[in-house]
Amino acid sequence: MSNDAKLAELRARTDWELAVLIPRELERALTMVDREPALGFEAEKVYRKMAALLPRAPGMGRAADARIAARLKELRFRLDRASARANAPRRPASFASGG
Helix, strand or coil, X not given: CCHHXXXXXXXXXXHHHHHHHHHHHHHHHHHHHHHCHHHHHHHHHHHHHHHHHHHHCXXXXXXXXXXXXXXXXXXXXXXXXXXXXXXXXXXXXXXXXXX
């Protein structure tokens, strides 16, 4: 087998592994941010890794790319929302006094 054929086979295997890894990791991060807000830091790391890997996985096809891009955008939205909630000032409960 020539070096070119080996490289093509390796690239195909890498593309396939990325096509499996990226959606799975995005779903894991979405679950983390929804169920365990304390894991937001970990979900943020996943977001950054998957955003960096996505351009390196051109062999997934347009439909898969669009689905993954949408999930990545959804993760970013949920991370931002969770961060805003965590940073919101807490107000003590007030009770209306009756008279």
